[in-house]
Amino acid sequence: MSDDGRVTYGLRAIGVVHSPYGEPADIPREWNCRKGAFDAVAGELEIFPEHAEGLDGLEPGSSLVVLFVFHKAGYSHLKVTPPGETEPRGVFASRSPHRPNPIGLTVVRLAAREGNVLKVTGLDMVEGTPIIDIKPA
């Protein structure tokens, strides 16, 4: 329980993203509106060895949902103004990283698996992003 009586949950990273993007500012602004811009962006999902067995059955060519931590978000707001817009909106009507729980969601394409490493395309996360979960899309 937290100090206001709300239940809290602990998550542990299952792996880490390797990406050509070093910082959030490196990621093109288009990510919110047209994810197709990232189809060619290749990188790796390195899953820690103790979880590698959990990857069995993932099919190259398939799409994967990746849950991750916005580990550079730093703060959260209830109202945000998305890039290219002028009116603020509720954070739950946006994909801002500055959320009460800074968990991100993206969909990547699996190119190949090499042991505990997934080679993927469609990346829009930065280098070092902690991975929380992978699910079939």
Next chain:
Amino acid sequence: MSDDGRVTYGLRAIGVVHSPYGEPADIPREWNCRKGAFDAVAGELEIFPEHAEGLDGLEPGSSLVVLFVFHKAGYSHLKVTPPGETEPRGVFASRSPHRPNPIGLTVVRLAAREGNVLKVTGLDMVEGTPIIDIKPA
């Protein structure tokens, strides 16, 4: 840091699900393969008042991604055998609740917002499920 040196993250529920399903066993087995079975299942996402402002801008009729805690999962496995299958597969190639980080993802349809309560259809979570995040689908 956890005792093996891996970084951990703390999440706090932003709300709670009100559902006609009381226990996981009440949820039809079809959930994994044809989510359409739930189109008519109505319920509520009660967002705690301190986060209600974050709902501004959600449009009735739109689809919402809901991240939640599988709070009744209790344990995790790296290999699981989905309902109706005979061969085990890696948990990351499944939607089993018994995951290293027991976070679930579903998509619901927003019927109406009443203050801090979202009336939705398409529910496949049980009563009392902790909500972690809501994003536009």
